[in-house]
Amino acid sequence: MFVRNRMSKDPVNVTPETSIDDALALLKVHKIRRLPVEESGKLVGIITDKDLMRVMPSDATTLSKFEINDLLAKIKIKDIMAKSVISVNEGAPIEEAALLMSRNHISGLPVISNDGAIVGVITETDIFDAFVDIMDLEEGKVRLTLEVDDKIGVVKDIATIFTETGNNIDSFVTCPKTGGKYDIIIRGNFEDVDGLTTKLTEHGYTVIQASHIGH
Known part of the structure; x- marks a missing residue:
């Protein structure tokens, strides 16, 4: 499964010259939390709802509404956007996107094509949905968790046992543990x-456990 299969395509973008006021309006209308910044067809930055709120005047400001609007109109996205953008290629495995989000503690990534154009956005929700689909959780399956030694031939041996007992494996995941052990789900x-x-x-x-998960 690749990023292009799970991302939201044709994301809402802004340019470096977009005003803060316009960017806030886009977030509100489209109910999104981040906006890729595009210039000359390339990804050059990213702005989030938190970035925008940081430059908003506080409730204690003595500025008038007219002065606030005038101030916001003058501040451009280029003044506050993050220019060092973590992105992922549309052809990357979805695991790569998940790893990038986990390592960098972020909830979404702009997706780019090979020529650097913005083609989508992938979020933590997309990753969760992909996990549910990969594990086929909605269908309702039996989940067995086995503890095994980390040695050659374990997977083949277990697969043979399932075959001989007439059981078909729908998904098979290994999780390393300490002490030379693995959990196999x-x-x-x-x-x-x-x-x-x-x-x-x-x-x-x-x-270790046998349970039924899903419908």
């Missing part, structure tokens, strides 16, 4: 969970 439509658990235990695998 397996989801599927497993009818005889007790029998499958017994078979896995007989082969030396510890079944």
Whole structure:
């Protein structure tokens, strides 16, 4: 799954010369939290609702409404935008976008094409939705969590057990732990969970949990 498959396309953009007042209006009308800044068809910055609110006069200001409006009209996006922008290519795996957001503690990324044009925005909500789809959570599956040793042949051995018991694996995820151990999370439509658990235990695998998640 790639970024282009989950991003919001044709995002609302501003230019460096856009006024603060106009940018605030765009955020309100489109109910969004960030605006990529575009110049000559390229991504040159980004502005967020927090950036805009920081330059707004406080409630304690002695300025008149006319003076406030005049001040906001003079401040341009280029004066407060972040110029060092973290972005992601539309052809990148969605995991790369998730990693960038996690490392940089941000909730959204502008998406660019190979020539640097803004083609979309991907947010943490898009990542969460992708996770739900990848794990097929809406369908309602049995989730088995196994603790295994980090050694060659474990995945093949477990897959053989499922095959021999007539169980099809829908998703298979490994999560490293300390002490040379791994958690393996397996989801599927497993009818005889007790029998499958017994078979896995007989082969030396510890079944930590068996549960049903989703509809």
